[in-house]
Amino acid sequence: MITFGPVPSRRLGKSLGINNITHPKTCSYGCVYCQVGRTVKRSSVREDFYSPELIHEKVVSHLDKLKSDDQPDYLTFVSNGEPTLDRNLGEAIRLLKKTGFPVAVITNSSLLDDSSVRDDLNEADWVSVKIDASDVETWRRINRPVDGLSLDSIFEGISLFASGYSGKLCTESMIVRAVNDNEENFRGLASIIKKTGPEKAYLSIPTRPPSDKSVSPPDTEKLNLAWQIFSEIGIEAEFLTGFEGTGTGYTGNFYEDILNITAVHPLREDALMKLLENDSTGYQVVEALIGQRLIKSVSYGGNKYYIRDYHIRS
Ligand code: SF4
Structure with missing residues (x-):
């Protein structure tokens, strides 16, 4: 299924999901907390998946079936794997923007050192980059990258992308108990994210059954610690813990x-x-x-x- 939703999203309002990665699950990572299952094909090589024309056709047909009050706020690439592995992503985004809807991409950021990936993502209106770990050991434990990737190159790619991107940039860091929920990692993440300069830095926790059954959310105190460390250096941080919220709710109730x-x-x-x-x-x-x-x-x-x-x- 290439399209699904729209689904409600605090970050994006109503989001029409687009899965541009064909079966089997193909990703450069095999994150311990992945909610779309085990990575069957671990790869960092861009390739052809669905054609941009087919993605466009499926999205237009999905939009046509939606009632007027159910139209999405964003068309979002949130794939069964890593969306930037699709070497036609940029063309697919360009075609989709003809619908008049803004396009979002949620990426694991592992391929951002490749200029063709940065060029493709520059076509999108909203991009979320994943930054879970600030050191190689933690990165290997939580994201389980394919051989050949380098964390330093990824950070350099994120920085290059952030410096030239004119859309809305967010970061997302998944915090997992006893894996990356320590103060040292939070301080390292804060330093990298501060340099990236996102509009918002989201701190998320595993909320659905993860690929590794031993994975669980951190203590509330740890999540608070991460937020405090981020906020102390001026990062706009928000939680994504599976609860809807507005952050400013002075309604009297x-x-x-x-x-x-x-x-x-x-x-x-x-x-x-x-x-x-x-x-x-x-x-x-x-x-x-x-x-x-x-x-x-x-x-x-x-x-x-x-x-x-x-x-x-x-
Ligand atoms: S990057 Fe995303 S799709 Fe890939 S393994 Fe991690 S959570 Fe799953």
């Missing part, structure tokens, strides 16, 4: 507001108190949310923060 904000970033206690100051029942809402294990308090730098508790899901 404190229950919803707190859930919305803490889904996106930690909420410091003084900001929480300010939110509740005009409501006499306010703190009971916080106690109820903690009691229902929907939020959790964590400490950092002498302050208390509240964050969504993603270990228990309703």
